[in-house]
Amino acid sequence: MSTRKNFDPEFKREITQVYLEGRRTATSLAEELGLHVNTIYKWAEQFKTDPENAFPGSGNLKPEDAELKKAQRRIKELEEEVEILKKATAYFAKNSK
Known part of the structure; x- marks a missing residue:
């Protein structure tokens, strides 16, 4: 080996x-x-x-690769937040009737 x-x-x-x-x-x-x-x-x-x-x-990453990775991480966070908000909206819409 x-x-x-x-x-x-x-x-x-x-x-x-x-x-x-x-x-x-x-x-x-x-x-x-x-x-x-x-x-x-x-x-x-x-x-x-x-x-x-x-x-x-x-x-270590090249500066442009580090920026890309940071942007991808932020996009993922925002997508997760959108999913949470969609679920919360559906929950409150259902319970407000």
Whole structure:
């Protein structure tokens, strides 16, 4: 059974820059670090897409993802409130007759 290795964002950034600058190949880096070569490619793609927020870390989200999650949570709360109010309206309408 293998254990998953966790690398901090700074380490990923350094390895990615070494690969992207052409100083080392993804294959040689992967062999040295004991990773699959696709991991290096994935890190490089994340870095090229958004260098500032490429590796947010475990449990952390990019700012736009955090906003989206907050909005989704608020929508769910409001939908629950609407359901409660519908039930309350039906209850009072039924009992007011």
